[in-house]
Amino acid sequence: MRGQITRRLRGSRSRARLSVVALVVGLLGPSGPIGPYDIPLYGTPKAPAANGHGRLVYADSPFGVALTKDGHTVYDIQITAAALPAPSSLGAYSTYVAWAATSDLTQWTRLGSVVNGNSIVGPVDLNKFLLVVTAESDSTSATHAGPTVLHGISPSALLQKFLTKPAFHGIAD
């Protein structure tokens, strides 16, 4: 049945659909569509070969789905990182630290240490956030100070805005 719908749409609007697909692929990057828990991590000029992946998992909770009292979902993040250079190669640094930052970069929360391979950091309870890995001199530092080597965005940051679309002009509050 799903195929029938797709075929019908293709018949009437194949070019439009192709444009949408191209746009979404472009938005998500070369790794293709991602799931609701996936965070592709990209290297920076400080560490161009570095790459990785974050996966959100629910923080420990008797309810299975972990929430704060005001309803924010609480996740731990399983990070798989590769090709991180030695921190000391970037300066006076000894470790890598993962941070969750609000989209305006005004609030940063230290999530934990990251190494090449697998790390589990968290928790994070932001609706939308950036996941940033920086080189630091101290893994317990409360503020980030070193260069960024990996970055990505939470899946929720991909929420699309439709209210500004012409189709809704004049009917939205």
Next chain:
Amino acid sequence: MRLALVAAVLGTPFQIALGQQPPSAPPAMPPGMSGMPGMGPDSSKTPPAASPAPTTAMPGMAGMSGGAMAMPIPMPKGMPMVPGLIGLTPPVASFLPGAGVDPMKLPVVKPTEVARLKNGDTLDLTAMLLRRTIKGRTFVMYGYNGQTPGPLIRVPQNATIIVRFHNRIDLPSSVHWHGVRLDNRYDGAPGVTQAEVRPGDSFEYRVHFPDAGVYWYHPHVREDIEQAMGLFGNMIVDSPDPDYYSPANREQALVFDDLLVNADTLIPFGKEGPDFALMGRVGSVELVNGESRDTLRAKTGEVVRFYLTNVASSRTFNISFGDAPMKVLASDVSRFEREQRVSSVVMAPAERYIVEVRFEHPGRYALVNAVQAINHFAGEFDPEVDTVGIVTVDSAPATPDFGSDFAALRANAAVSRDIDRYRPYFTKPADKHFTLTVDVSALPLATVQFMDVDTAYYAPVEWVDAMPDMNWLSTSKQVHWAIRDDATGKENMDVDWHAAQGSIVKVQIFNDPKSFHPMQHPMHLHGQRMLVVARDGVPNRDLVWKDTVIIPVGSTVDLLIDASNPGAWMMHCHIAEHLGSGMMTILHVDPAAGPPAK
């Protein structure tokens, strides 16, 4: 370019012809109290009334300008309707309870009464029409014994009671004893364990309670209507151990629900099958014990043990009691291995939790449901806080003072010992793999187009109905929710699933995030108990026996089923409209010698 593209897609006129009514048309309802035809296990196929009725359209919708609306669904504040959906109605006739009945001749709903029963006792339970007033508006609804919630049945563990059920509503019905590991023939699942109980008929249930805890009873016929209209009640099963839970000054059952209304009118239900099939019916008014603003009183320092049940069709709650400290003791079928301090209780449809709350200071504590909703049109999260009750704490101190007991978190060694014999099976390969998914056909084109482009992010849990227009227009005629057996590709009632009595069955269920409309599913297994041993590969560190488990979008849960109770047992999504759109299968627990006793 992208803006123009989306506008072009969404602005397309619909190509699907659906009935339309003028905005001023009054709601039309079919005659009620009529006999009903038979029903198989797919409850969506039962027409709720003998006579057809025109599709209902009603005026008025918040957040819209202009008057050309035939949309009765209250839209979230600031949320526009998708332009191409304006004027459409679901392709089903409408139904409301008690059509043609003078509401003033119906009994007014009564508060819940406690029915304390002992082994061998009998209870008469009558499903009936009644009159309820909610937020100043009076509706014809259903109730058991004139009560909503129905009588709170309180029994000692291991008791067996007889319940003589009498159906006096205008639909066929049954009673399912949710979570109770009873004799299969009394499970109350028409088409599987019994025939439906037709209007005017009766059925006698023998209900045995092997496990202490809080349970609930409800119909298993057109739950989207009957449960939503008030047919539900609690059962509390008391352990013989007086120290089973940490001590409390008082106990209180709280039943969480919601109701979908617009202005002075209940939103009608689909006659031939459920509407709101995509997301389930999410109410516009949240209710506790049938009231829109429950009021409780407590004393300073009082420890209250709350038995919490979510009977809503689709809504998952996140409940807190102001700043009062809380600890969770138990869930569906047992206590936790270890009590935990929590700030709120996340409760999917059909789940139960037992918590204790200490009201340390005099004053008012708001009973709140707080979630982060999503505004799909703004692309933003939208905090939603609903106060569903108030606890007023007097300055008089509670006696005795259980403060020190409350401060301690117990480890329940008996629960851990019970689970110990299952631990060797936690990591065994799954015996069965299911995928939860959905197929759709003939939905309004604008719905399909919008869903196709709004795919960059799926919320793991939909806390509110952010797109009620699209949801309302989807029915069980167009939406086919599926539990798919990965090994065979078979779905729902076609799945051949057997286990030997006494076996320990590991099931892995994956909620496919790439389906047309991914959504969380509270999966319920009848008549057995199960452990959630892992979620997304992460082992569960504090186990509790469950009968209902929430599976968010994209998540995988590993369940270990204690297949100890012989018979044919349904497993289904407890979102009533998903169940009514096919999302159910059967676990056959085969007795060691021969078929189950008849």
